[in-house]
Amino acid sequence: MKVEELDTPVLMIDRPAFDRNIARMAAFASDAGIAYRPHGKAHKCPEIGRIQIEAGAVGLCCAKLGEAEVMADAGIPDILITTGVIGWTKIMRLINIARQARIAVVADDPDNIADLAAAAQTAGLKLDVLVEIDVGQGRCGVPPGPRAAELAALIDGHPWLNFKGLQGYQGSVQMCTSLAERRQAVADALDRLNESADLVRKAGVGIEVLTGGGTGTSVIDGALGGLSELQPGSYIFMDTNYSAIEWQDAPTPPFENALTVYACAISRPAENRVILDSGWKSISGDGGLPVARDHPEANFRFAGDEHGELSFDGASPLSVGDKVVLIPSHCDTTVNLHDRFIVTAENEVEGIWEIAGRGRSQ
Amino acid sequence: MKVEELDTPVLMIDRPAFDRNIARMAAFASDAGIAYRPHGKAHKCPEIGRIQIEAGAVGLCCAKLGEAEVMADAGIPDILITTGVIGWTKIMRLINIARQARIAVVADDPDNIADLAAAAQTAGLKLDVLVEIDVGQGRCGVPPGPRAAELAALIDGHPWLNFKGLQGYQGSVQMCTSLAERRQAVADALDRLNESADLVRKAGVGIEVLTGGGTGTSVIDGALGGLSELQPGSYIFMDTNYSAIEWQDAPTPPFENALTVYACAISRPAENRVILDSGWKSISGDGGLPVARDHPEANFRFAGDEHGELSFDGASPLSVGDKVVLIPSHCDTTVNLHDRFIVTAENEVEGIWEIAGRGRSQ
Numbered sequence: 001m002k003v004e005e006l007d008t009p010v011l012m013i014d015r016p017a018f019d020r021n022i023a024r025m026a027a028f029a030s031d032a033g034i035a036y037r038p039h040g041k042a043h044k045c046p047e048i049g050r051i052q053i054e055a056g057a058v059g060l061c062c063a064k065l066g067e068a069e070v071m072a073d074a075g076i077p078d079i080l081i082t083t084g085v086i087g088w089t090k091i092m093r094l095i096n097i098a099r100q101a102r103i104a105v106v107a108d109d110p111d112n113i114a115d116l117a118a119a120a121q122t123a124g125l126k127l128d129v130l131v132e133i134d135v136g137q138g139r140c141g142v143p144p145g146p147r148a149a150e151l152a153a154l155i156d157g158h159p160w161l162n163f164k165g166l167q168g169y170q171g172s173v174q175m176c177t178s179l180a181e182r183r184q185a186v187a188d189a190l191d192r193l194n195e196s197a198d199l200v201r202k203a204g205v206g207i208e209v210l211t212g213g214g215t216g217t218s219v220i221d222g223a224l225g226g227l228s229e230l231q232p233g234s235y236i237f238m239d240t241n242y243s244a245i246e247w248q249d250a251p252t253p254p255f256e257n258a259l260t261v262y263a264c265a266i267s268r269p270a271e272n273r274v275i276l277d278s279g280w281k282s283i284s285g286d287g288g289l290p291v292a293r294d295h296p297e298a299n300f301r302f303a304g305d306e307h308g309e310l311s312f313d314g315a316s317p318l319s320v321g322d323k324v325v326l327i328p329s330h331c332d333t334t335v336n337l338h339d340r341f342i343v344t345a346e347n348e349v350e351g352i353w354e355i356a357g358r359g360r361s362q
Numbered sequence: 363m364k365v366e367e368l369d370t371p372v373l374m375i376d377r378p379a380f381d382r383n384i385a386r387m388a389a390f391a392s393d394a395g396i397a398y399r400p401h402g403k404a405h406k407c408p409e410i411g412r413i414q415i416e417a418g419a420v421g422l423c424c425a426k427l428g429e430a431e432v433m434a435d436a437g438i439p440d441i442l443i444t445t446g447v448i449g450w451t452k453i454m455r456l457i458n459i460a461r462q463a464r465i466a467v468v469a470d471d472p473d474n475i476a477d478l479a480a481a482a483q484t485a486g487l488k489l490d491v492l493v494e495i496d497v498g499q500g501r502c503g504v505p506p507g508p509r510a511a512e513l514a515a516l517i518d519g520h521p522w523l524n525f526k527g528l529q530g531y532q533g534s535v536q537m538c539t540s541l542a543e544r545r546q547a548v549a550d551a552l553d554r555l556n557e558s559a560d561l562v563r564k565a566g567v568g569i570e571v572l573t574g575g576g577t578g579t580s581v582i583d584g585a586l587g588g589l590s591e592l593q594p595g596s597y598i599f600m601d602t603n604y605s606a607i608e609w610q611d612a613p614t615p616p617f618e619n620a621l622t623v624y625a626c627a628i629s630r631p632a633e634n635r636v637i638l639d640s641g642w643k644s645i646s647g648d649g650g651l652p653v654a655r656d657h658p659e660a661n662f663r664f665a666g667d668e669h670g671e672l673s674f675d676g677a678s679p680l681s682v683g684d685k686v687v688l689i690p691s692h693c694d695t696t697v698n699l700h701d702r703f704i705v706t707a708e709n710e711v712e713g714i715w716e717i718a719g720r721g722r723s724q
Contacts (some may be wrong), residue, residue: 007451007724041667063668083639083668086628086683089369108629109682139665140629140637171666266448267470267502275502277445280648280695282723286664302648303501304533305403305694306425306445306723320471321448332667336643337698339721358721359701361644361668362369 001349008264008323009282011338013237013353015345017258021236024255025218026055029230032222037080037211039233040067042332044357045341046074048236053077059102061231065093066360072101074356080211081105082167082231084112084132084140090362091119094127104128104209106167108142113154113161120160128164129155130209133196135168135189148196149203156205165209166200168193169231174216179246186217190226215255216245237331241287260293261326261334262342263308265318273311274318278326281305282337287330294325363711370626370685371644373700375599375715377707379620383598386617387580388417391592394584399423399442399573401595404694406719407703408436410598415439421464423593427455428722434463436718442573443467444529444593446494446502448474452724453481456489466490466571468529470504475516475523482522490526491517492571495558497530497551510558511565518567527571528562530555531593536578541608548579552588577617578607599693603649622655623688623696624704625670627680635673636680640688643667644699649692656687 003012029036038052041063049060049071059078062068068079079101085094086109094116097103107113107129120127131151134141142148148166155163173185189212197207211229213221218232234242237259247254261283265274283290285302292298292310295317301309308326310318318324328334335341336358343351365374391398400414403425411422411433421440424430430441440463447456447467456478459465469475469491482489493513496503504510510528517525535547551574559569573591575583580594596604599621609616623645627636641664645652651662654672657679663671670688672680680686690696697703698720705713 007449009723084628086626086639087369108631112682134631139631139669139671141631143631264448266446269470269496269501269503269505277448278723280646281698281721284642286642286647305698307501309501320474333642336667337721337723359643359699361371361640361699 003262003344003347003349004323006262006342006349008262009278010262010342011335011340012260012262013341013343014258014260015343015350017256018236021238021255021258022051022055025232025235028219028222029056032225034222034225034230035228036230036232037061038236039063039082039231040071040357042233043236043335044070044355044360045353046071046076046356047353049074049076058229064360064362065090065097066362067357068097068103069093070357070360072097076101078102082169084108086112088115088119091115095119095123095125098125098127102128104130104164106130106132107151107155108132108140110151110154113151113158117158117161126160126162128162130164130167130211131155133166133168133193135170135192135212136173136185137169137171139171144192144196146199149199152200152205153203163205165207165211166193166197168210168212169214170212170217171214174214175241175245176216177245182217182245183220186220187224190224194226215242234331239287239331240291240327240329257327259328259331259334261290261328263324263326265320265322265324268316268320271315272313273309274316275303276308276310276324277306278308279304279306283326283328284330284333284337286333290326290328292324293327365624365706365709365711366685368624368704368711370624371640372624372704373697373702374622374624375703375705376620376622377705377712379618380598383600383617383620384413384417387594387597390581390584391418396584396587396592397590398592398594400598401425401444401593402429402433402719404595405598405697406432406717406722407715408433408438408718409715411436411438420591426722426724427452427459428724429719430459430465431455432719432722434459438463440464444531446470446474450477450481453477457481457485457487460487460489464490466492466526468492468494469513469517470494470502472513472516475513475520479520479523488522488524490524492526492529492573493517495528495530495555497532497554497574498535498547499531499533501533506554506558508561511561514562514567515565525567527569527573528555528559530572530574531576532574532579533576536576537603537607538578539607544579544607545582548582549586552586556588577604596693601649601693602653602689602691619689621690621693621696623652623690625686625688627682627684627686630678630682633677634675635671636678637665638670638672638686639668640670641666641668645688645690646692646695646699648695652688652690654686655689
């Protein structure tokens with residue numbers, strides 16, 4: 001089946017570009033001598049998780065238990081939950097996943113650590129726990145400093161918990177456009193993480209893993225060498241935001257856009273513009289506007305839940321029924337609007353990958 | 363089960379408020395002597411569609427075929443597809459739905475009208491078709507004037523098509539804050555629709571339906587009396603945007619917020635703020651920021667796909683594990699992120715309604 005024959009709007013993966021991204025991250029991590037654990041929140045798709053593991057990833061990250069359940073069910077053997085798991089109903093689910101896969105979870109709260117220990121004890125298993133440090137993002141985590149060592153010692157002291165290490169994710173610098181500024185921000189974040197790591201070690205607690213980083217900082221983190229594990233998510237797909245940051249000094253070539261939404265012109269209300277069948281419900285707007293890949297001169301405007309507008313300076317080259325490839329501004333939130341990826345190669349449809357974790361926000 | 367026991371993030375309907383909204387629209391339409399056909403894109407839920415029909419709605423609107431398929435499968439007897447259905451694969455699906463329910467579809471393109479006629483002929487049935495007029499939104503539709511009459515005559519001349527009337531939806535004025543300005547914009551839109559309707563009638567083609575309007579203009583459209591059918595969607599749920607417009611001069615009381623996302627504080631990185639387990643993947647941001655219902659003084663910030671931040675001027679009244687009710691800024695796109703509504707009444711969970719049309723953007 002040809003791509004042009006696909007009904008729209010539909011989410012597509014360009015398999016050759018995707019495979020090159022997979023290979024580049026594997027080569028980069030191997031060259032830098034650093035482990036990587038791709039973030040499953042970017043794709044929510046067990047098929048992709050398996051491809052990443054086969055390429056050399058040490059496991060997957062998941063943002064939510066629902067994603068981890070889907071990945072563990074599909075046989076992904078090693079999962080880090082990158083956000084605290086709060087409350088006994090969720091901890092019960094965490095324990096269930098820990099019977100299927102090796103599970104680690106981050107924590108930043110002593111009461112939560114006590115709950116995790118009680119659940120692990122009653123289940124008769126041992127949970128890996130990392131302390132989350134706020135290395136600059138201003139989101140979850142304890143501030144760098146003595147608090148990290150206190151929590152590490154608390155975890156280390158519980159017979160049913162295994163203190164695994166520290167997580168320091170600096171999400172807000174991933175898309176810092178300037179490579180020099182991004183490099184400085186990463187170095188600052190790493191200093192904060194190392195400050196906490198030193199205090200943990202001084203408290204007599206060993207550290208196995210220092211995890212953090214993302215697609216935008218992966219090449220910098222690799223060169224700096226401070227982390228033991230990277231958490232890149234978007235590198236497999238890329239989007240207009242990640243493509244717009246400076247990469248040229250990086251030791252590896254940039255990743256390529258491999259994720260698009262295929263849309264169709266359904267009305268041509270004026271010579272210079274067409275209305276597409278894709279709006280906020282099929283391509284996300286939280287990261288800005290999508291771009292029409294083959295019409296970079298066109299202006300995209302969201303025209304509602306299910307409508308987008310492409311306008312041109314002169315006459316629109318698109319008529320009613322013509323299809324158009326849109327590059328999302330934010331891959332993660334666009335993926336979460338769809339139930340499946342259509343995998344394509346050189347204009348042919350190759351297969352379907354279910355986004356089994358779609359909408360699993362609990 | 364108590365609401366506090368629900369896992370988060372979760373989408374909730376306050377059933378008493380929802381029922382009052384249903385009753386108010388029914389009473390308003392009855393008083394105004396106008397038919398109404400609620401827009402199913404707001405809820406994508408057959409259960410709600412049935413409740414609306416039972417309350418007196420003449421049928422449902424759907425934005426997409428996927429929504430219409432779900433509604434027809436659930437026994438909704440009368441559906442208007444409010445966007446053109448382009449291409450033979452989609453027209454084939456439209457014909458299939460037309461075997462289950464009474465279907466009408468809008469069109470604004472002569473080639474599309476020819477395709478619809480050919481499909482109806484080969485299927486041996488008669489399709490209701492409306493011409494869409496762009497009455498000011500700048501989206502789909504022909505401009506007001508002679509083009510409408512030409513298309514109406516074209517439809518009327520096809521033995522397998524039934525020209526049903528005109529659609530003129532002015533989406534962009536629904537949330538115009540000023541009631542006076544909104545009233546003027548509605549009057550202008552109605553003038554444009556009537557101009558086209560007069561030309562259609564002069565061409566000897568009868569008009570059964572003039573459809574348009576939404577939640578924000580329903581009370582105005584009802585008073586003006588120019589439309590024969592209204593298309594309100596959000597009235598059942600309301601959101602912060604619709605609640606912020608002026609309603610006080612309206613002949614009926616405003617509708618109430620009945621849709622919320624229940625979230626949980628998962629981290630308290632500082633005295634004055636907590637991190638919630640809800641971000642762009644569980645509450646939409648295209649309409650602005652959600653509001654914490656019981657903490658209107660708090661500032662909400664999106665902190666990623668799965669995180670939100672609530673910050674306070676002084677110490678946060680919320681601690682880790684505490685739950686919070688968020689009112690979405692845009693109900694339609696928030697609903698599309700979830701698989702089901704949890705129906706609640708006075709803090710008790712009453713039931714579950716599946717959002718069967720979620721993600722059905724094709």
